[in-house]
Amino acid sequence: MNKIERQPTEGITFRIPSSLLSKLRQESQKKHVSLNTLVNQIFKEHTEWHMYAAQAKLHQVPKNTLSRLIDKLTESELSDVAIDMAKKDFVEVGLLLRGEFTISSFIDIVENWSKISAFPYKYEIKENVHTFIIQHDMGKKYSLLIKEIYSYLLQETFQKKFEFIITDNTIVFKFSDPY
Template identity: 25%
Template sequence: MRGTYELDSTVKRQQHPPKKEKTRSITYRLPVKLVEEIETEAMNHNISHNVMARQILEKYIQWDRFADKIGMIPVPKKILDTLGIEMSAQEINEIINVIKPVIKDTVLFIKGKYDLKRCIETLEDYMRASGMKSDHRIEGELHHFIIQHELGSNWSVFTEQLLQEIFKEFLPDSKMKCQTTESTVIATIALGGDFNEHEY
């Protein structure tokens, strides 16, 4: 289904509470300019310096340290936007066929095992690292995965088909429904009220 989309106000967001972990205080000696940049960024985001430093380190641990090893390179959004304009249905299928084994290898390398939860979590890590907006909401047994890519309608088609392939691999008897616009994809599938991609 393409066009406008709307989720019921009773739909709740999937909570991602931070795991309770032991902490310890450490001291680093850093260049003044680097500290000032961190302080400025923290102020712009209305968070403490400590939270900003933690976010930077977590992003590195969760994604950046793997990027070179798995062959990830940053691509300007404008290039993807331009490529998407002329992308045909056949080319979308070909890209998906190429990217599926890459996703599997990436999940195995980063998470140590390949299953639906780890696959979804890895895709969320990637979107967060690349600045793409995403959300996960729950409505009873239904789970809504919302992705805002802002790259045009062909990339919405690509995203929809890729998610179809991923869910079909792990849940061949389940049906995913999709709502799309030129910038947003909402994939809806029944995974059960207790499904949490961060618990495995």
């Protein structure tokens, strides 16, 4: 989440092909982070998302393809699909990715999904109000899909009062939780 926790570290040596190491060094320079930081980010993404993605039956689809499919649905159909996804898929994914499905794991999944999807996002907590702003650039119907999924989960699964603002390319949602 937002708090940086210092964890104990250990030194370890890996043998990495020179060509791969060169690419990692280039990426670290491009991102203005140390090679150590980049490698730790890669390990974290792998252990928190990619390691379990196949088990959770997650599949990558190009953004443009997904947008075109979603745009073919009416708003009513989209709402029905979203609720069905929330009921049947999201809890299972949460359990596989985090071992639990709580408000805390939901927040963690939304934040990691945003990172993995390369969506610019902002997440903050002020006075127990959690605010997410996610810029997806995938159109109004995608905003509606995500709004419907998250609304169902926040209301039905976590019994949270929430507020949503959606635009053609951005989702903003807020809810209170003192966890």
